[in-house]
Amino acid sequence: MGKMLEKYQEKRKFEATTEPSGEKGKSPAGNIFVIQKHDASSLHYDFRLRIGDVLKSWAVPKGPSTDPSQKRLAVPTEDHPLQYADFEGIIPEGEYGAGTVMVWDTGKFRNIGEKGLEDSYKEGKIKVWLEGKKLGGGYSLVKTGKNWLLIKMDDEKADARRNPTSTEPLSVKSSRSLKEIKQESKG
Numbered sequence: 001m002g003k004m005l006e007k008y009q010e011k012r013k014f015e016a017t018t019e020p021s022g023e024k025g026k027s028p029a030g031n032i033f034v035i036q037k038h039d040a041s042s043l044h045y046d047f048r049l050r051i052g053d054v055l056k057s058w059a060v061p062k063g064p065s066t067d068p069s070q071k072r073l074a075v076p077t078e079d080h081p082l083q084y085a086d087f088e089g090i091i092p093e094g095e096y097g098a099g100t101v102m103v104w105d106t107g108k109f110r111n112i113g114e115k116g117l118e119d120s121y122k123e124g125k126i127k128v129w130l131e132g133k134k135l136g137g138g139y140s141l142v143k144t145g146k147n148w149l150l151i152k153m154d155d156e157k158a159d160a161r162r163n164p165t166s167t168e169p170l171s172v173k174s175s176r177s178l179k180e181i182k183q184e185s186k187g
């Protein structure tokens with residue numbers, strides 16, 4: 001694993017945070033995605049897709065939409081270890097990403113692009129079919145310069161009125177709110 005997660009590991013002190021180091025632990029199998037709601041210096045949603053042996057990651061300030069007319073800014077961030085898909089808890093004050101992390105949605109996905117995932121990532125044009133608990137159907141990620149856009153594809157799972165970031169705010173892992181995760185993690 002080592003080199004692939006160098007940036008991830010450099011940013012963190014694993015004696016201070018309970019986030020996985022990526023050096024040990026069982027990796028989840030198959031094509032997984034996770035969307036982590038992250039109440040850090042500003043609230044955002046971290047969208048992560050397994051490509052190869054890492055979770056490719058983007059910070060989406062407004063979160064994903066189910067409305068195909070909404071293009072959501074997705075700022076690429078460092079690759080995360082596969083074990084991160086299960087991480088929910090707090091990152092202590094003073095540490096990188098300090099704040100509360102919730103598993104807002106997760107599940108399997110399929111590549112529906114014309115090329116393999118690694119090539120699609122390099123070209124900046126990814127199309128995936130998500131099978132989450134909250135989100136489903138096709139999503140495209142399109143690179144536009146330094147940043148990317150996350151866009152719902154117009155299919156049977158598209159719904160301009162749903163707005164799940166507002167109406168479904170709880171964890172799919174623990175059914176907890178951000179506030180409950182914060183309180184219970186301090187113990």
Ligand code: MN
Nearest residue numbers: 038046059097
């Ligand atoms: Mn984040």
